[in-house]
Amino acid sequence: MSVTEYYVHARAFLARAQELLKRFDEGNEAALFYGALELRMGIEARLHECLKASWRQLGHEQQKLKEYKPEKLLGELARVNPASFESVQLRFSSGSSQAMVLTYEPLSQDLAKYYGRLNALLHYTFFESHPYWYHDRSTDPANPRTLSEYREFLGTVAAELDRVTGCQLLCAPRALVDFLRR
Numbered sequence: 001m002s003v004t005e006y007y008v009h010a011r012a013f014l015a016r017a018q019e020l021l022k023r024f025d026e027g028n029e030a031a032l033f034y035g036a037l038e039l040r041m042g043i044e045a046r047l048h049e050c051l052k053a054s055w056r057q058l059g060h061e062q063q064k065l066k067e068y069k070p071e072k073l074l075g076e077l078a079r080v081n082p083a084s085f086e087s088v089q090l091r092f093s094s095g096s097s098q099a100m101v102l103t104y105e106p107l108s109q110d111l112a113k114y115y116g117r118l119n120a121l122l123h124y125t126f127f128e129s130h131p132y133w134y135h136d137r138s139t140d141p142a143n144p145r146t147l148s149e150y151r152e153f154l155g156t157v158a159a160e161l162d163r164v165t166g167c168q169l170l171c172a173p174r175a176l177v178d179f180l181r182r
Helices: 010-025 030-057 070-080 109-122 125-129 147-165 174-181
Strands: 088-092 100-104
Touching: 010 030, 010 147, 030 070, 030 109, 030 147, 070 109, 109 125, 109 147
Parallel strands: none
Antiparallel strands: 088 100
């Protein structure tokens, strides 16, 4: 893969993460850690995409984003575009033609929490904190301690990221924003 083929948008990060999770399922343990990194970057990318689209749509000056913490990015998104937390479905049709549907799904607080939990896999201290990380049995999926338990968690994160990136709109439409501000 050349550098020009390494895409850096949320769906691309998600696609690479899904491929890495398949590799983990086939026995490549290292793929789980790289999959976690791709999911983490996918969450950041989606937040940046939504925030930049909201700024553009509302006529705000584009700012260079240096922030990466989801809680802060979600706060800025709420300030700029409060409609960003509403699901939207727009239907366009002309007479008897098939309707075209555009959707927007909001980023959830869960994604922000998942982002923080992904950090556990991205530091050496993971191995210190999880002495039985290599075991292949599930003990408590709500509190992952093994790679197989983290695999379940990463599947949940990937599904949520797929939900919010699988829409056609990057932000809630301006008409909805204006309506909610009344």
